[in-house]
Amino acid sequence: MLIKSRSVKDAASDINQVINNENYKDEIDAIIKENEFCVIVYENENETPLYSSSGKGDPRCGITEFSMKKHMDIIAKLQKEAKEHDGTASTLLEESANKEDFNFKEEVELTDRYHSILNTPYDEKKLRKLLPSNKNAQMMTYISVVMQADKSIKTIVVNAQLTPVNATIETIQTQFLIIAVILILIASLLAMYLSRKIATPIIEINDGAKILAKGRYDVAFKGKGYLEIEELSNTLNYAAKELSKVESLRRELIANMSHDLRTPLTMISGYGEVMRDIPGENTAENVQIIIDETKRLTNLVNDMLDLSKLQAGAQEINSSSFNITEEIEHIIARYDKLLTNKDFTIQFQYDKPVFVKADIIKINQVIYNLINNAINYCGDDHKIYVRQLIEKDRVRIEVMDHGEGIEKEQLPYIWERYYKVDKTHVRSKIGSGLGLSIVKAILELHKAEYGVISKRGQGTTFWFTLPLCIADHEKIA
Numbered sequence: 001m002l003i004k005s006r007s008v009k010d011a012a013s014d015i016n017q018v019i020n021n022e023n024y025k026d027e028i029d030a031i032i033k034e035n036e037f038c039v040i041v042y043e044n045e046n047e048t049p050l051y052s053s054s055g056k057g058d059p060r061c062g063i064t065e066f067s068m069k070k071h072m073d074i075i076a077k078l079q080k081e082a083k084e085h086d087g088t089a090s091t092l093l094e095e096s097a098n099k100e101d102f103n104f105k106e107e108v109e110l111t112d113r114y115h116s117i118l119n120t121p122y123d124e125k126k127l128r129k130l131l132p133s134n135k136n137a138q139m140m141t142y143i144s145v146v147m148q149a150d151k152s153i154k155t156i157v158v159n160a161q162l163t164p165v166n167a168t169i170e171t172i173q174t175q176f177l178i179i180a181v182i183l184i185l186i187a188s189l190l191a192m193y194l195s196r197k198i199a200t201p202i203i204e205i206n207d208g209a210k211i212l213a214k215g216r217y218d219v220a221f222k223g224k225g226y227l228e229i230e231e232l233s234n235t236l237n238y239a240a241k242e243l244s245k246v247e248s249l250r251r252e253l254i255a256n257m258s259h260d261l262r263t264p265l266t267m268i269s270g271y272g273e274v275m276r277d278i279p280g281e282n283t284a285e286n287v288q289i290i291i292d293e294t295k296r297l298t299n300l301v302n303d304m305l306d307l308s309k310l311q312a313g314a315q316e317i318n319s320s321s322f323n324i325t326e327e328i329e330h331i332i333a334r335y336d337k338l339l340t341n342k343d344f345t346i347q348f349q350y351d352k353p354v355f356v357k358a359d360i361i362k363i364n365q366v367i368y369n370l371i372n373n374a375i376n377y378c379g380d381d382h383k384i385y386v387r388q389l390i391e392k393d394r395v396r397i398e399v400m401d402h403g404e405g406i407e408k409e410q411l412p413y414i415w416e417r418y419y420k421v422d423k424t425h426v427r428s429k430i431g432s433g434l435g436l437s438i439v440k441a442i443l444e445l446h447k448a449e450y451g452v453i454s455k456r457g458q459g460t461t462f463w464f465t466l467p468l469c470i471a472d473h474e475k476i477a
Contacts, residue, residue, distance in 0.1 A: 005142075142159075347383065372435055386398070
């Protein structure tokens with residue numbers, strides 16, 4: 001209602017400004033073109049309108065003229081007020097309107113004027129249809145009286161009939177119901193489409209996950225559509241691939257462990273039976289073979305236990321400051337004695353002794369295992385190089401061989417238990433086959449950096465770094 005009254009006032013104000021123009025009728029037509037207003041302009045006290053929008057086919061202006069008869073006293077009052085103030089006076093009327101408000105029999109004297117305004121014969125039935133049937137419906141009339149420069153008075157009546165209210169409401173309700181039904185149908189169809197689009201790949205992924213859970217790692221997930229579903233599908237494909245690798249490593253681990261356990265047990269049992277059954281075979285040489293295989297079996301079991309403890313976090317490091325350069329020299333000296341009758345040489349390169357703070361026993365085990373690995377896989381030159389490099393506040397230990405090297409895509413897996421680049425199992429010359437796994441576990445326990453550099457046909461370099469113990473290092477500097 002507020003918006004409607006404001007638009008009515010604005011229309012009257014615009015008409016006030018153009019009323020004295022030569023082509024004011026066209027300008028008024030333009031003002032009311034976009035609004036459902038009835039506009040009637042009177043001059044002085046004439047009852048015949050100077051202008052009426054009924055000339056444009058708006059029969060409601062006839063109703064407005066009839067209703068204005070009730071407000072003649074208001075118009076007279078406004079005209080008087082405009083004369084006294086030599087300006088403008090206006091008022092806004094809001095009233096109920098229905099068929100009972102008009103006595104058409106008493107308005108016969110207006111028939112001629114009605115005929116001239118509407119340019120159509122007087123038709124009471126037609127006029128009644130224009131009136132609102134709802135007693136609560138309202139008509140809004142804005143009356144503006146303007147005092148002209150020549151002392152003439154123009155009365156501008158702008159009427160907005162808010163009818164037929166019931167018909168409008170019923171129309172809106174019908175349209176709302178139709179639109180609501182259409183929207184519900186569209187929403188239902190869209191929901192069915194989206195549910196199928198989302199649910200179908202999820203169901204397929206779920207079925208694939210059940211197959212994966214049964215140990216069939218060759219299942220392929222093909223979830224398409226939404227980004228999240230596609231990412232889930234890619235993740236499950238990656239998981240299936242990794243689980244397949246783990247399963248392969250598990251089988252290889254069992255096979256290699258079975259081989260490494262069975263071999264010394266077979267030799268111990270075989271030589272023991274020979275010594276028991278064959279006279280003269282109870283020699284120191286045969287006894288030494290049994291002792292060596294027993295040690296190999298013991299080392300294998302001990303390494304397995306150590307690795308399990310390290311990976312389970314059951315072992316703690318006992319850090320202390322020690323000269324790692326001297327420890328490496330002592331370890332190489334022991335290898336020199338063990339490899340006296342074999343064509344192996346181990347060279348140690350360093351600039352000066354350095355101290356580190358770590359668990360001396362476990363770091364020695366790391367160095368032993370890396371040298372053992374280099375001996376097992378060194379090239380035809382049978383040369384192993386151990387280098388000590390100082391990098392700012394850390395020392396880097398490298399163990400290098402000139403063996404066949406390792407393919408780039410296989411490097412991430414060499415730290416796994418019993419992983420072999422050459423899948424043909426060969427009995428280790430030294431060690432248990434768990435050396436690199438133990439190295440990884442110990443260095444991670446120390447939070448040390450480590451890695452491997454290798455190229456096929458150019459050898460392999462294993463390395464790790466530890467922080468320098470600066471205070472002890474300065475003592476020997």
